[in-house]
Amino acid sequence: MTALMIGPLVLTVYNGFQRVSYGDPGQFVGLANYTSTLTDARFLAAAGFTTLYTAGMTVGKIIVGYAMALMLNAVRPKARSFFLGLLLVPYVVPTVIGALVFSWLFNDTFGGLVNLLMQPLGFAPDWFTDPSAAKLLLVLHSIWHEAAFAILVLLAALQGVPRERIEAAAIDGASWWQTQWRIVVPSMRGFLAFIALISIMDGFRVFDSIRMITPAASTVGTESLMVYVYNVALGETQQLGLASAINVITIVIILIFLVPFVRQTWQEMKTA
Amino acid sequence: MSAPSTVKIRPQPRRLTAVTSSTSVGRRRRWKTVLIYAGLSLAALASVLPFIWALLTSVKPYTDAFVSPPVWTFTPQVGAYEELWYATRFAEIGLNTIVVAVITVIISLAVGAPAAYALSRYDSSIALWLLILALVFRALPRFVVALPFYTIAQALNIYDTQMMLIIALVAVNQPFTIWLLRNFFAELPRQLEEAAQIDGCSRFAAFRHVILPLAGPGLLTAGIFTFLLAIQEYLIPVVLTQQNATTLSVFIASFGIAEDTSLYQIIAAASVLLAIPIIALAFFAQRFIVSGLTGGAIKG
Incomplete structure (x- = not known):
């Protein structure tokens, strides 16, 4: 089982040092793949977009998740599970299909429902060719797709916030905002960090939705690191070595974000 | 007073x-x-x-x-569904998707449950490292698995087979399965299997007869998640399959990227047919999905 996971990883690192394509023995090229990747403008653009995307959707998911969790926490259990069932739908349907049908709402070919609703506001871009609108569309899709996870985690977290502290704050005359900001949010810090962590991990490996919503990603500036890997390894060229090097760089970025989480798990396990 | x-x-x-x-x-x-x-x-x-x-x-x-603004009054037609069912490989690929997902679930649980149980019971540092490894692998990009598997599949001549696809899906989903099951097993008190062992059960018999029946909800949760992940997965089947072993996600996506308006209604029909059972699952198995999603965060 472990071999199934470690084998591919070792092969990836090994290929990163080779000039190799499929069915080819390969040739050792040292760090050449890494130097050419790190100086490649297209890689840097992909890294920049991926970071922007990850930041946008992480913040968005936490805000939406928090608001929804507060509302769900205030309604009766029957109503809660009804709304939760509907809110879960975008999360459980395959990403590629969700992305496809979500993008149809923004597509004039399919009636352009969103632009129709937004016309009075004077904001009706072409979501698939305007670079900033395309980026926004991908972030919106991600929030639509994955907010359910943040909602569930924060809903569970809300039920663990000590009631006495909220009541004490109310007696002391704290406003609603003050209670949320000073008491509820700090007591859920660990959960918010957990959501951010998972979201960052998912953000850096985004592929499915971009492939569906903006197939020609490199022309509208929505090429993520993984879409770039796809294009390098299986699309325009078959440079497995170069793609492996980009993979290794992405792994390093993700691992850096994982360090605090692993350390926390480590400490919990030691004390448990 | x-x-x-x-x-x-x-x-x-x-x-x-x-x-x-x-x-x-x-x-x-x-x-x-x-x-x-x-x-x-x-x-x-x-x-x-x-x-x-x-x-x-x-x-x-x-x-x-396909007109904007949308038309609201029309006579519903089922032509797109008929064409999807009779003129495309939807039914055949749908069946293949279910077979692949079910086998992936069975193998994942058969391998994952004993491993997760061991991890929940031995807190030696090896168990801890394995757990951290499982977490790290949960975080890795899919391509790290998909590209080497593609090379291996070509070399062993098992490209575009169900077996290759299932092996890759198990490898990708296993860390999550183990992580989830470990949390369920960790909640069951140790005294249970200790009592069984005092009564003369072997360690494995204690696991089989005492722990496994109690872990039912946990196994069901892990099974539902593995099933959903196997159906949702796009990158692995798109890289590892072509014709024979391909899944519905790949099938629908390949149509979706094509820019042929006449196909759009068929894609819409396929999306609806795939979404309905999954939405039903979200309602009827909500309890398990909720506990699976929050399990890692709350109990971890």
Whole structure:
């Protein structure tokens, strides 16, 4: 089982040092793949977009998740599970299909429902060719797709916030905002960090939705690191070595974000 | 004891203001409830609107389906569904998707349950490292698995087979399965299998007869998640399959990227048919999905 996971990883690192394509023995090229990747403008653009995307959707998911969790926490259990069932739908349907049908709402070919609703506001871009609108569309899709996870985690977290502290704050005359900001949010810090962590991990490996919503990603500036890997390894060229090097760089970025989480798990396990 | 006496000595006028303010609080609370339900309804509508739209697109006559602003009155048609079922490989690929997902679930649980149980019981540092490894692998990009597997599949001549696809899906989903099951096993008290062992059970018999039956909800949760992940997965089947072993996600996506309007209604029909059972699952198995999603965060 472990071999199934470690084998591919070792092969990836090994290929990163080779000039190799499929069915080819390969040739050792040292760090050449890494130097050419790190100086490649297209890689840097992909890294920049991926970071922007990850930041946008992480913040968005936490805000939406928090608001929804507060509302769900205030309604009766029957109503809660009804709304939760509907809110879960975008999360459980395959990403590629969700992305496809979500993008149809923004597509004039399919009636352009969103632009129709937004016309009075004077904001009706072409979501698939305007670079900033395309980026926004991908972030919106991600929030639509994955907010359910943040909602569930924060809903569970809300039920663990000590009631006495909220009541004490109310007696002391704290406003609603003050209670949320000073008491509820700090007591859920660990959960918010957990959501951010998972979201960052998912953000850096985004592929499915971009492939569906903006197939020609490199022309509208929505090429993520993984879409770039796809294009390098299986699309325009078959440079497995170069793609492996980009993979290794992405792994390093993700691992850096994982360090605090692993350390926390480590400490919990030691004390448990 | 002191609380009621303070209420008693409260002078009359104050009590009156307390009454009036409580009705205004009541009115404000009613407004708050209305706003909350309105907010939730709006969010719920936004969650399912794309699927409703896909359904409308699939049943509209072709001349009405692709005009802006949208046409609201039309005679529903099922032509797209007939064409999907009889003229494309939808049924065959759908069956293949289910077979692959079910076998992936069985193998994942058969391998994952004993491993997770061991991890929950031995807190030696090896178990801990394995757990951290499982977490790290959960975080890795899919390509790290997909590209080497592609090379291996070509070399062993098992490219585009169900076996290759299942091996890759198990490898990708296993860390999550183990992580989830470990949390369930960790909640079951050790005394249970210790008692069984005192009564003469071997360690494995104790696991089989005492722990496994109790872990039912945990196994079901892990099974549902593995099933969903196997159906949702796009990158692994798109890289590892071509014709024979391909899944519905790949099938629908390949149509979706094509820029042929005449195919759009068939894609919409396929999306609706795939989404309906999964949405039903989200309602009927909600308890397990919720516990699976929050399990890692809360109990971890």
